[in-house]
Amino acid sequence: MLSRIAESLFWIGRYIERAEDTARILEVQTQLMVDDPTLDIPTACSEVLAIMGVPEVAGTTVGTHELLQRLAYDPASPASIHATMSNAREVARRARETLSTSMWEAVNTTWRMIPSGRFESMGPSGSFRWMRDRAALINGTADATMPRDEGWQFLMLGRWIERADMTARLVSAASVSTSSAWATSLHASGGYESFLRTYNGLETDRKAAEFLVLDRLFPRSVVFALSRAEVCLENLESAGQRAGFQNEAQRLLGRTRAELEYRALADVLTDLPHEMERLQRTCAQATEAVTRRYFAGSVATIWNQGRW
Numbered sequence: 001m002l003s004r005i006a007e008s009l010f011w012i013g014r015y016i017e018r019a020e021d022t023a024r025i026l027e028v029q030t031q032l033m034v035d036d037p038t039l040d041i042p043t044a045c046s047e048v049l050a051i052m053g054v055p056e057v058a059g060t061t062v063g064t065h066e067l068l069q070r071l072a073y074d075p076a077s078p079a080s081i082h083a084t085m086s087n088a089r090e091v092a093r094r095a096r097e098t099l100s101t102s103m104w105e106a107v108n109t110t111w112r113m114i115p116s117g118r119f120e121s122m123g124p125s126g127s128f129r130w131m132r133d134r135a136a137l138i139n140g141t142a143d144a145t146m147p148r149d150e151g152w153q154f155l156m157l158g159r160w161i162e163r164a165d166m167t168a169r170l171v172s173a174a175s176v177s178t179s180s181a182w183a184t185s186l187h188a189s190g191g192y193e194s195f196l197r198t199y200n201g202l203e204t205d206r207k208a209a210e211f212l213v214l215d216r217l218f219p220r221s222v223v224f225a226l227s228r229a230e231v232c233l234e235n236l237e238s239a240g241q242r243a244g245f246q247n248e249a250q251r252l253l254g255r256t257r258a259e260l261e262y263r264a265l266a267d268v269l270t271d272l273p274h275e276m277e278r279l280q281r282t283c284a285q286a287t288e289a290v291t292r293r294y295f296a297g298s299v300a301t302i303w304n305q306g307r308w
Contacts, residue, residue: 003294003295003296004094004095004295005094005095005097005098005151006150006151006154006294006295007091007154007291007294007295008091008092008094008095009095009098009151009152009154009155009158010154010155010157010158010290010294010295011087011088011091011158012088012091012092012095012107012155012158013154013155013156013157013158013159013160013162014158014159014161014162015084015085015087015088015091016088016107016135016138016139016159017135017158017159017162017163017166018084018162018166019081019084019085019088019131019135020131020132020135020136021162021163021166021167021169021170022052022071022072022079022080022081022084022131022166023072023081023127023128023129023131023132023135024128024132024166024170024188024189025048025051025052025071025166025169025170025173025188026048026067026068026071026072026124026128027124027125027128027129027188028170028173028174028181028184028185028187028188029044029048029067029173030064030068030124030125030128031184032044032181032184033064041063041064042061042062042063045062045063045064045066045067046062047173048067048071048173049062049067049070049071051169051172051173052071052079052169053079054070054071054077054079068124072120072124072127072128073119073120075115081114081119081127081131082114082115082119085110085111085114086111086114086115088107088111089107089108089110089111092104092107092108095151098151099146100141100142100145100146102141102145103138103141103142103145103146106134106137106138106141107138110134110137110138113130113134119131139159142155150236153232153235153236154232154236154294156228156232157229157232157233157236157290160225160226160228160229160232161225161229161253161283161286161287161290162283163220163225164222164225164226164229164253164279164283165279165280165283165284167189167212167213167220167221167222167225168222168276168277168279168280168283169276169280170185170188170189170212171185171209171212171213171222171272171276172272172273172276172277173185174208174209174212175209175272175273175276182205182208182209183203183208185208185212186208186211186212189212189220190220191211191212191218191220194218195207195208195211195218198211198215198218199211206265206269209269209272210265210269213260213268213272214260214261214265214268222260222279223257223260223261226253226254226256226257226260227257229253229286230250230253230254230257233247233249233250233253233290234250236294237250247289247293248286248289248292248293249286249287249289249290249293252282252285252286252289253282253286256278256279256282260275260279
């Protein structure tokens, strides 16, 4: 497969996942701002921007409007859903010959709704729900129409690395917010009912963090996403290694997953924001390693803390 096509598929997976998860995080935070009258809005908005890796403008106070503009609606803000879907559409256009017609139409139709103004006119709750629904449609279309070849592995690799990164941000947001943030985060990840069934209705912050970080069966947990990214990298390697890993991305992701799974839960939870920040750095390093190994010769696309 051409490295240009492989890279485009990898970034389609990342961009669609990032747009969906940004909508999920904003949905959580805006709901918390409404539900908790004691919450300091400028501080909460600044914390969300920091978690998403978006620098603040010195000397300005961030309110809800600016938060939504920078993370959802502003096309000039690299971290916004608008800019992310613009990039998703552009890389999909470059890989047009490898996508099914229905896959391309799902991406293109979603993108065309955003610059038309209909996306922003839905309001925060409506636009975030719409973005989640469109991401589910795109992912479902890809799942139903694409062959499980190398291209599929790159698409899924991008999705799983991005999901691990964004779940870490969702956990970070919950861990620095009020006690009700964990329940809201579980709802945002679509796992609240599964969480209650898993823990027989016993709802605690500790168990919610364990579910979102360590659960091996929940598809939006950090460990689940890292495991699936490892499988994609194994499938992309033509010959297995008898010892160690020559694939740097596989080594980074596998080591981080093992460190999370084999450490005592109390140790992981003691400094959860720091652990999640370390995980985000690992995802960035793994992306760089994938780029060096598989995309040599193509024009590099770099996502780094909200900047391309």
